[in-house]
Amino acid sequence: MARSAHPRNVGSHGIRTHMTLPMSEEFSGTRIAASARSTRRKPHFRVLRRLVSSPKGAIGLGIVAVMVFIALFGPFIAPLDPYKQDFMATLKGPSAAHWFGTDQLGRDVFSRILHGAHTSLGIGIGGVAVAFLFGVPLGLAAAWFRGWFDQLVMRAVDIMLSFPDIVFALALVALLGPSTMNVIIAVGTVSIPVFIRTARAVALSTLAEPFVEGSVALGCSPLRVMARHVLPNMAGILVTLSSLLFASTLLTASGLSFLGLGTQPPEPEWGTMLGESRSYIRSHPYMATFPGLFLAISALGFNLLGEELRNIYDPTAAKTRRAHWFGGLAKAARRKPVAAPTAIPDMPQDVLVVGRDLEVSYLTASGALPAVRGVNFTLRRGRMLAVVGESGSGKSTLLRAVGTILPRGQALISDGTLAIGGEDVSTMTPERLQQMRRKHIGVVFQDASSALNPVMTVGAQLIEAILSGNPMPKAQARSRAAELLAAVQIADPQERLDQYPHQFSGGMKQRIVIAIALAQNPDILLADEPTSALDVTIQQQILVLLRRMQQESRMAMMLVTHDLGLVSRYADDVAVIYGGRIVETGTVEEVFRNPSHPYTRALRAAAPRLHAPGEGKRLSAITGDPPMLGQFPPGCSFAPRCGRTHGRPLCQTQTPEPRPVGGKLVACHFAEEV
Numbered sequence: 001m002a003r004s005a006h007p008r009n010v011g012s013h014g015i016r017t018h019m020t021l022p023m024s025e026e027f028s029g030t031r032i033a034a035s036a037r038s039t040r041r042k043p044h045f046r047v048l049r050r051l052v053s054s055p056k057g058a059i060g061l062g063i064v065a066v067m068v069f070i071a072l073f074g075p076f077i078a079p080l081d082p083y084k085q086d087f088m089a090t091l092k093g094p095s096a097a098h099w100f101g102t103d104q105l106g107r108d109v110f111s112r113i114l115h116g117a118h119t120s121l122g123i124g125i126g127g128v129a130v131a132f133l134f135g136v137p138l139g140l141a142a143a144w145f146r147g148w149f150d151q152l153v154m155r156a157v158d159i160m161l162s163f164p165d166i167v168f169a170l171a172l173v174a175l176l177g178p179s180t181m182n183v184i185i186a187v188g189t190v191s192i193p194v195f196i197r198t199a200r201a202v203a204l205s206t207l208a209e210p211f212v213e214g215s216v217a218l219g220c221s222p223l224r225v226m227a228r229h230v231l232p233n234m235a236g237i238l239v240t241l242s243s244l245l246f247a248s249t250l251l252t253a254s255g256l257s258f259l260g261l262g263t264q265p266p267e268p269e270w271g272t273m274l275g276e277s278r279s280y281i282r283s284h285p286y287m288a289t290f291p292g293l294f295l296a297i298s299a300l301g302f303n304l305l306g307e308e309l310r311n312i313y314d315p316t317a318a319k320t321r322r323a324h325w326f327g328g329l330a331k332a333a334r335r336k337p338v339a340a341p342t343a344i345p346d347m348p349q350d351v352l353v354v355g356r357d358l359e360v361s362y363l364t365a366s367g368a369l370p371a372v373r374g375v376n377f378t379l380r381r382g383r384m385l386a387v388v389g390e391s392g393s394g395k396s397t398l399l400r401a402v403g404t405i406l407p408r409g410q411a412l413i414s415d416g417t418l419a420i421g422g423e424d425v426s427t428m429t430p431e432r433l434q435q436m437r438r439k440h441i442g443v444v445f446q447d448a449s450s451a452l453n454p455v456m457t458v459g460a461q462l463i464e465a466i467l468s469g470n471p472m473p474k475a476q477a478r479s480r481a482a483e484l485l486a487a488v489q490i491a492d493p494q495e496r497l498d499q500y501p502h503q504f505s506g507g508m509k510q511r512i513v514i515a516i517a518l519a520q521n522p523d524i525l526l527a528d529e530p531t532s533a534l535d536v537t538i539q540q541q542i543l544v545l546l547r548r549m550q551q552e553s554r555m556a557m558m559l560v561t562h563d564l565g566l567v568s569r570y571a572d573d574v575a576v577i578y579g580g581r582i583v584e585t586g587t588v589e590e591v592f593r594n595p596s597h598p599y600t601r602a603l604r605a606a607a608p609r610l611h612a613p614g615e616g617k618r619l620s621a622i623t624g625d626p627p628m629l630g631q632f633p634p635g636c637s638f639a640p641r642c643g644r645t646h647g648r649p650l651c652q653t654q655t656p657e658p659r660p661v662g663g664k665l666v667a668c669h670f671a672e673e674v
């Protein structure tokens with residue numbers, strides 16, 4: 001039965017198991033000498049240098065600089081009074097006396113353009129600022145809170161977008177009255193939905209990234225997650241959007257001025273000037289050409305500038321200028337073990353995580369569907385439990401439940417009990433959960449590339465992980481970050497701290513992810529297919545590293561993997577999961593030496609083994625497909641694919657419960673029939 005989701009998506013449910021192991025409130029991490037140099041800052045003129053070194057950036061910056069200069073100093077450099085009428089010189093074409101000609105009242109068009117720059121660009125910038133300041137926070141809030149708030153915001157956005165910009169802006173100005181300020185409010189309001197949609201879409205995808213989940217797992221607050229990960233990741237797109245909107249805002253504002261609702265004559269403004277030139281467009285085209293040209297050039301300049309800024313702020317798009325680093329592993333010999341965590345005095349017991357009849361469900365259109373169904377397991381200090389099974393069997397869902405990082409609003413613990421350090425997570429407040437994640441749980445995700453924030457240096461990400469649970473001076477945190485990099489065998493750690501993830505190889509990125517997971521000296525380490533994106537030799541190195549650290553620090557570890565070879569080499573215990581249930585569990589030796597469940601046997605037979613008896617034989621595949629979410633057959637879920645069932649009704653009707661068979665727990669009615 002599904003229950004309402006906890007704000008942090010840990011289900012609240014009625015079942016309570018009395019646990020007596022209180023989790024320590026405080027965890028004193030390794031003390032580090034504050035001898036490191038301070039965090040180096042990137043010089044701000046780096047951006048300027050990059051801008052001027054590219055043709056697009058240089059042109060864009062040049063145009064914007066000229067326009068800003070004109071907006072600021074136009075009145076001082078204008079040769080004539082922009083308001084002065086000369087009825088003897090009306091509608092004169094460009095000449096030495098009037099470079100851009102004169103208008104219907106004999107006013108100097110050039111001087112009016114110089115004076116009008118201030119108002120025109122001011123309206124554009126003001127409109128974008130209004131849209132940005134309201135749209136971005138609303139979009140971020142909608143992505144974070146989801147639910148009814150998201151629905152409300154998005155319906156309002158849909159309604160606003162269903163009107164053409166100019167019509168909506170017209171209605172607003174008609175309501176507020178014609179004035180420059182009201183035009184800014186109107187054109188800004190019209191653009192708010194675009195910012196909301198963009199910010200929400202980017203935030204949603206960024207929040208689903210493993211590196212953000214990692215931050216949530218580290219216990220970072222929503223504001224911090226938004227400020228550190230989501231906003232920097234959308235900086236490029238927001239800058240580009242702002243520049244594009246600047247152009248459209250200028251045009252919409254000009255349209256309003258053209259209709260007489262914007263800046264009022266005799267005030268010079270490019271849109272108003274275009275409006276005034278309407279009647280003379282055929283006979284005296286220069287009247288429209290010059291203000292139009294200034295509008296178009298301004299829009300072009302902001303666009304070019306925005307595009308180049310996007311390239312700069314997205315380092316993954318930028319070409320790596322420096323040579324790649326090659327001599328890594330040779331220098332990495334200076335290995336430095338991570339210090340063992342300080343003992344938690346009031347948590348001496350070995351059992352750190354207990355799952356009892358644990359059920360985890362996804363909230364789908366068809367209701368809450370269980371992906372993990374009544375599993376029992378224990379994570380013990382100093383031991384590694386491997387969770388194996390086919391794709392879709394529920395391994396990652398189980399790991400995320402243990403890490404209290406189930407996707408918000410999508411999954412929840414719907415039944416049973418999960419206790420971490422003796423505390424039932426369903427009774428924990430969001431703050432307690434956050435503290436738990438921050439101090440006691442480290443998570444290593446599958447794909448290191450997406451587990452690291454591409455726009456933050458490795459050092460910044462490590463320092464964030466270190467500081468999230470343990471305030472300390474930045475210099476000390478940097479020193480600790482370098483120590484962690486050295487511990488995961490990355491050479492020249494001080495220099496590497498200032499580099500971005502794309503400057504590291506896949507294996508090194510995964511080492512960094514491991515370093516981040518270990519930043520708080522966690523008691524529990526969760527690794528979800530930590531090596532499946534790596535080649536075989538690197539897989540071995542990473543697993544050796546993980547195993548060494550797990551043993552040195554006596555962490556309880558859960559390893560999710562498809563690779564039975566890795567399990568037999570590195571894990572202590574194994575849980576074989578099928579259709580969301582643990583079908584066989586015990587020590588690796590017991591389970592693999594003499595597998596009892598037909599599914600375990602089939603998995604073993606399907607796993608490639610070098611130098612195994614019968615080498616050269618074809619691998620046997622498991623016939624049929626694993627059950628889909630919500631489509632589990634009655635009785636034993638494996639029965640439709642099982643060679644041992646022989647059509648026996650018991651398998652089709654009664655779900656086998658795990659029972660002791662030869663030192664293991666096996667969920668099969670006929671486990672003894674090996």
Ligand SMILES: Nc1ncnc2c1ncn2[C@@H]1O[C@H](COP(=O)(O)OP(=O)(O)OP(=O)(O)O)[C@@H](O)[C@H]1O
Nearest residue numbers: 362371390391392393394395396397398410628629
């Ligand atoms: N966000 C989600 N919404 C709905 N169903 C989901 C969601 N995530 C996973 N599932 C479903 O839950 C089931 C278990 O998925 P899970 O990712 O835990 O399996 P897995 O064993 O880890 O698979 P893999 O090895 O491919 O990662 C699958 O049927 C999957 O389709």
